[in-house]
Amino acid sequence: MKRAAAIGFVVWAAVLAVSCRPPKARLPGTPQDRHAPFNYIGAKGMVVAAHPLAAEAGLDMLKSGGNAVDAAVATAFALNAAEPFASGIGGGGFMVVYLAATKKVTVINFREKAPAAAAPAMFRDKGEKQAEWRQERGTAVGVPGMLAGWDYALVKYGTKSLAEAAARAIEIAETGFPVSPTFSQINKDEYEKLLKNAGEGTCYLNGGIPYEPGDVFKNPELAATLRRIVREGIDIFYKGDIAPKIVAAVRAKDGIMSLQDLAAYRPVEVEPLQGTYKGYTIYAPPPPATGGLHLLQLLNIAESWPLKDWGQNSPAYIHHLSEAMRFIFADKEHYDGDPDFVAMPLARLLAKEYATEIRDKIRADKAAGTYGYGKFDPVQDKKENTTHVGVIDKDGNIVALTQSINDFFGTGIVPEGTGFLLNDHMADFSTDPDSPNAPRPNRRPVSNMGPLIMVKDGRPFLTLGSPGGTRIFPSLGQILINIVDFGMSLDEAIEAPRFFSYSADGRVRDLSVEPRIPEPTLAALRTLGHKIALKEPYDKYFGGAQGIMILRDKKILLGGADSRRDGVGAGY
Amino acid sequence: MDMHRPAEIILTILFFGLIAGSYLAAQTPPPPVFEQPLLVTSAGQSSGDAQIALQLAKRAALAATLSKTGTGKDLENQKTLVLVLGASMKGLGSAGLDTNKEKERIRELVAEAKKKNIPILAMHLGGGQRRGELTDEIINEFLPAAKMAIILKSGNQDGLFTKICKAKDIPLIEVDKSLDAVEPLKKIFKR
Structure with a gap:
């Protein structure tokens, strides 16, 4: 009798323990090494x-x-x-x-x-x-x-x-x-x-x-x-x-x-903002979300550079893109605001000709050091x-x-x-009362967000986005270039080492890098005038991007989720 | 098991007793060695971890003050220096410090503590997530100056703390969770 009661108690306790356990996601396996590139697969649908x-x-x-x-x-x-x-x-x-x-x-x-x-x-x-x-x-x-x-x-x-x-x-x-x-x-x-x-x-x-x-x-x-x-x-x-x-x-x-x-x-x-990069069309929210606007600027500038020849994350590649980011941040300080209240020169900022003007200011042999417009209070770099x-x-x-x-x-x-x-x-909002992004009644503060959908030949190819504050558009730009120019798979492009730089008040700021970028590359960048700031190897400072790629020829969806945070994909 | 072999049973009990005893000995804090009041500061500006250390000290009913960017002057009237090891780039940025300035600050603080004969308690409360190149540099440089260390077990998976503490003869207390550090804190401080 006692034995039966004991068995009963054990069974009851086991059932209770299982039923009270907090929920765990029932998703299919994720990689053992969370940083190893891993594409989630789906046929009908996908969530990242x-x-x-x-x-x-x-x-x-x-x-x-x-x-x-x-x-x-x-x-x-x-x-x-x-x-x-x-x-x-x-x-x-x-x-x-x-x-x-x-x-x-x-x-x-x-x-x-x-x-x-x-x-x-x-x-x-x-x-x-x-x-x-x-x-x-x-x-x-x-x-x-x-x-x-x-x-x-x-x-x-x-x-x-x-x-x-x-x-x-x-x-x-x-x-x-x-x-x-x-x-x-x-x-x-x-x-x-x-x-x-x-x-x-x-x-x-x-x-x-x-x-x-x-x-x-x-x-x-x-x-x-x-x-x-x-x-x-x-x-x-x-x-x-x-x-x-x-x-x-x-x-x-x-x-x-x-x-x-x-x-x-x-x-x-509202209508989306729209731009192109090497045959792809990118749709993103317009300001006050500025991630899409500045991403398109970055891609416009990079479009005619020989990125493949330079190589992904080579000294030349990082130098040129960092300089482009710094010029874009000068624009960001100068123009960004809530378009319901502030006139922004969107057409000019998005024009390929304007990108050429910026590209012409970027020298191959050294960082410019000053970046034009630093009229309002410096961009904050912390989120x-x-x-x-x-x-x-x-x-x-x-x-x-x-x-x-x-x-x-x-x-x-x-x-x-x-x-x-x-x-x-x-x-x-800016702390500068004269800034177009100064706090005023009922205005929306400028955002760095840039969720996007990318289309090729009229058919969606990719959706992508990331957190990361001011690093959003530079990170999204690097991921898209990794895919389009360097032929990486989605998650390989997301997990690849990242870098970021900006200008504030018109002056150059550090070049932040994930230390997976090798030391000889960093040494070469130092000789070009960049002050390197080392972050963690997979640092959430650079965001936590998630994306879905549509491979029509294979009839599958690839989900990519950033290991810099706890990103996952779930497809069926 | 054959229950008619008492010698074997006794040996088994002794064997497991020995293991349990060694485990407890390793986890039992040494007698009180530190005195109050204590100054808590971060070494690396993981300021949340330093705040946790302050809370733990308060829960152990210790007279503690937090100064995230404390200097030698802050050691006036203090009897223990608690160094909370852990680098945070965000924290360094918020404090307006870079890595070199932060290391310089800690060097000066440690030197002043040594001069004033103030013992150092090192703590690492960030676990595995608060390990990395910069944190490891801080651990390697400043842990050897400590008289004792209390750390989260998950931050010592590669045995770095064990290795340094063994080499420098520093008693090391490992806890599973931050809150588990309250009891050892109560025991290692004189009342």
Whole structure:
């Protein structure tokens, strides 16, 4: 009898242990060496995202009959639960949609807006403390656009309800999951901010201390918030019970957002920006998302250089591209702003002739050292944030979605009882009141995001995007050149060593490199006048790109996901 | 197992007892060697890790102050220096330091501690993710100056800490999680 009872207890305990275990993604195997190039394969559909649980949420949506927009929104919701430090309903983003039936490309802009009380000198006036006011105080919070954008996309281009899209996110937030080394490291990096703004008792800390890899992260308050949103509609966030909690949290930290700001928020649908590179056409969001604009500038400049002859990541290649980046950053400082309020010379910036003008200024034997326009405050070089989602469905519809709460864990401010983090996208405004990107009422701050869809001979070939702040367009440019000029497979192109440089105030800044670029190459670059800054071998400083390539001749989809973060692909 | 062979049973118990005993001995902190108050600083500007060290010290009821970019002057009235090892490019940038300046700062701090006879406790709380070329340079240069080290096990998978500590006769305490460092901290500081 005793023996039977003991066996019964063991069986019960085993069942309990299994049933209580946090969910693990059921995706097919990923490579043992996470950095080894690995292309995920699909035939009908594919999702790439920065967390396995999110990619799985998107894949399940595709398999259950949802289209690419449904799957992208399901993935985006799931990222709020599984990768909460990079994006969520307290932030905003840009979605590029390719509609296979009409071959139309459209862009949904749900970037945050400045509150109506914003003023051009609001950060400059804070003097030495301005970084804190731009990133960690209530003044850092832009009016969130994420939910409005997802809802707009679902209603106009999706087939599923908000409840269906959010279901997996709710499950993940409620049940929890073991955190990855990436999550743990970011949690440690942002510990001070979380302690200060979210407090020791927040779910974003584990008993007041950052999570270690393997610790289970749960967010029941987020699950409850999402449940309310899907039950009562997104108005509860913008006009209902959640809105006062957002405003109270922002104002408790000296912010300026009002209930009217939230109630007035609307996403907008716009025409994509368009450009070409060696026979490919690239579609990306227009400003205030500037990743696509500057990527096209970079590719225009590089188009007539003998890249193949120089060789990938050769001294000549890195030197010329770095110089091009520096000239582009000079333009960025000078022109970038919200086109609803500021006239930007987009046609000129995108013209091949203008690229030739810049190309002519770049010398083969040394770095120029000064880069023209440095009129406004220097570009900031510090962010490693944001997240990117790519989806293709069985009908050939495509979504490229980049979304963010800006710095990792945003401001660290969590409206009471809601479980979501508020963005610090006001930091993307300039501190210079005369800049076209100065904070002003209801303006959208300039963004570095650049989700893109690339088309060859009228048919989609690739979708790609990345986080990484100012490194977004340089990283996307290197990946595209790796594919187009150097014939690399998608993930090989993503994992290849990266570099980045910029100019600020018209002056040259360091050339940051992953040290997988060999020392003789770096030595040659030093002789050309570049000051080298070594990063980690696979540094998330350079972003975390995800992409999907369509190989029509083989009738397969290749998913590439960056090992600099926790990117994975999921195809079927 | 044949339960009628007591000698074998005793030997087995002794064998496992010995293993358990050695394990416990390796994990048991030595008697208190440090005094309060203590100054916590980062060596490499992984400022989150330094903040964790401060929290752990507080939970161990120790009188601790954090100065991420502390100098020799900050050692005034301090009786222990806690060096939290770990490089962060982001942290260095935020502090307006480059690698050389940061190393210089730590060298000056360590020299001042030596001059004032202030013992150093080294901590590494970033785990495997907080290892890399620059962090390893910092570990190699500054860990030998420590009187004791507390580290996350996951940061010592290649045995770098074990190797240095063994060579320099530095007691090494490895913990699975940051919070597990509270108990050893309680024991190695005099009350």
